[in-house]
Amino acid sequence: MMQINETSSGVLVLTLTAKRIDAASAVHFKDDFREATAAHSGRVVMDLGSVTFMDSSGLGAMVAALKAMGGRKLELCKMTAAVDKVFRLTRMDKVFLLHADVEHALSFNDSKDVDAA
Structure with a gap:
């Protein structure tokens, strides 16, 4: 479900790598x-x-994942239009740091505007 790179x-x-994060895959995602x-x-x-x-x-x-970070921010990027809409309708776009892509996220510093997605 996910590839890991440091x-x-x-x-x-x-x-x-999953196409859907829904009731059927949420527990697996959290684990x-x-x-x-x-x-x-x-x-x-x-x-x-x-x-x-x-x-x-x-x-x-996703909120559970954020809570598992222990106070650190979880930065999200490359959201498709459908997923972006879910985050904006629920105002979760104000809770997570959003970036247009991985490159933008990696170049991010606190003095820049994060919501470039």
Whole structure:
């Protein structure tokens, strides 16, 4: 469900390979996320470019992932139009850091505008 890469600067990049995050896959997603980030204390960027559908269970799984970060931000990027719409309608776009793509996320610093998606 996710590919894991760590950059030379210590940023963990999780690339979701699932097309859907819904009731059927939410528990698996949360387990994979916890396992991938358990030993990592730095930044985490999640590439959602493959996800074409997310329902309320999927959104709940994303919030659970954020909570598992222990106060750190979970940065999301490459959201498809359908997923972006879910985040904006539920105002979760104000909770997560959103980036247009992985490159933008990796070049991000706190003085820049994050909502470039």
